[in-house]
Amino acid sequence: MADILVLGYGPAGISAALYGLRAGLDVQIVGKDGGALGGQETGLGTGRKHCR
Secondary structure: OOOEEEEOOOHHHHHHHHHHHHOOOOEEEEOOOOOEEOHHHOOOOOOHHHHO
C-alpha cells in the first residue's frame, strides 16, 4: 500500500510525487484513464535514490 496517492499525471501531480519520493515515502499516481503509475512500471518506486 502506498503512503501517498496522487491524483493526476499533470505537472502538479508529478511534482507532488517527487516531493513524496524525496521524503522517502511510497507514492502511487492515478490518472483520468484509471491507470496507475508507480512501482516497477515507471521506476517511481525505485526512483528514491535518484530524487534525493
